[in-house]
Amino acid sequence: MNNGIKDQTVTMAHGAGGRQTSELIDNIFAAHFANPDLTADDAAVLNPPVGKMAVSTDGFIVSPAFFPGGNIGKLSICGTVNDLACMGAKPLYLTCAFVIEEGFPMDKLEEIASAMEKTAKEAGVHIVSGDTKVAGKGQVDGVFITTTGMGQIEDGVKVGGELAKPGDAVIVTGDIGRHGCTILLEREDLGIEADIKSDCAPLWKTVEAVMNRTHDLHVIRDATRGGVGTVLYEIAKQSQVGVQLDSANIPVQPEVRGVCGMLGLEPLYLACEGTMVIIAPKEEAAKIVETLRQCPYSKNAAIIGEITEEQPGKVVMMTEIGTQALLPQPGGELLPRIC
């Protein structure tokens, strides 16, 4: 890469559509995103997916933009790839639109682009088109990225939040709350030192492995904003069923549990960015968990509860001493904003 541009910061001219914009795009974005489908024109020309197409968009404004376990670039790929994976869709194409604050260091921008390149490769998705805007100092906080993904829905898979059935098992693909906890510690000056990293990861290959083992899946949902608790409440409402969780079986990293204990937070409401909820018939659950535990990002997969006919629309927690408590309804500001 041209050291001339690497030493610079982003200026308004880099977003004005002229020569400097081309330099920024060539040296930072095109250099990292190169693939046969990436366009330099206003629109990419692509072979559409075969069968049904899944489309998802997500804006990323996480602060800080760099955190243990990832950065906003990695997150912007994982978030959209995982949204597609939740529909049983293989990610094919991705667009990304940047809004960058004047004065943002070019080497940091390259680090973000590099993380996007690596994560997109891992997920098997092509970045096909992009956009770059520069906002004046103070008009935006650092860098915002919006990604939109297009995927091909694999044959024979039909999943959706309204498809949970009484008797189904509730599975999480890994330990919960790590991303939310990481961002919380980075943002707030709490004086807590803890060895916690975001779980941020692209999960298409994980979902694919499960789908290769069984097509008998009812719901796949990534537990981002609002965490596993919010996702389960949504599913309970959409499917008009109850959810009963077994507190003892919910995987939480001890450090996350420790931080939550100190701050009075419930890990079920802390965001994950590399952990999903899967709901499937009870008789499929064991092999799903077995498959998950062989995948790199789901070694801590576990069955955490079941779907019930009773208490439709509610999520109930069975404690280790056998008492039952209603999980509080999510609402209001779920600190911190994590994507």
Place this chain on the structure above:
Amino acid sequence: MNNGIKDQTVTMAHGAGGRQTSELIDNIFAAHFANPDLTADDAAVLNPPVGKMAVSTDGFIVSPAFFPGGNIGKLSICGTVNDLACMGAKPLYLTCAFVIEEGFPMDKLEEIASAMEKTAKEAGVHIVSGDTKVAGKGQVDGVFITTTGMGQIEDGVKVGGELAKPGDAVIVTGDIGRHGCTILLEREDLGIEADIKSDCAPLWKTVEAVMNRTHDLHVIRDATRGGVGTVLYEIAKQSQVGVQLDSANIPVQPEVRGVCGMLGLEPLYLACEGTMVIIAPKEEAAKIVETLRQCPYSKNAAIIGEITEEQPGKVVMMTEIGTQALLPQPGGELLPRIC
């Protein structure tokens, strides 16, 4: 619409993924964007385009968000629809991701959503999926919108910036520089009163009308950031040809010409958001212009010059008194940022 929410301002809770987020989405976005393809899930499930698919993304951060002739919502649909149209693609699907500043008035947000609804309907495109983030006060200036569009490339059309040929006519679909001039007057306290409105408009139907008349088109390009001048320089470079413009034939609204005269600006470098450059064989030019003049947004269409073998990579202006001057190369910050 529920007056309860309409009187509010946007709070952090509206972006936290819980109950208030659902209220915002239901009352503002879903209420305006409803169509059979709009999803409430993480991803929309769609029939892919037939043949080749065009995909384009664009971020909109224009300030002020409301301006004579439109607002950021209308602009965010037009920009992406027009990028697709430039590839000869019929817009089918659109996603939109919002970043909204805490404290933004809900009624203004509804006005934006309403403009998006109207413009999407006019362009014949379905909004299929969205995302809403709320940023803290001062972390973002008002509202940013990123749209991504997917279109179906119509059979038998092959256009691209590298396809201009010596002898081709250079056409603009309307008078130039109105959007840039409008935003400039709104942003800067110049003490100039002028009756100028943005040309912001969705142009797919316009392009379709031209394509129905002739498929013999070489380049279609919308003249947004950097204006017609920048676009022509790009085409000259990509096609390795010269561009010779006839100053007397370039349509500029007298008010825009007046403002440019006072400020020493060249209208060719002011952005358009509803005006395109079309390059086609000379013998097709008259009927293209005739067709354009029958469409609502291109009544001022004109042939403004031709493609030459001489001076490849350059844009030359013939003045009314017969002298020739090289149009300056675009570069640096092209004031004001207009999208």
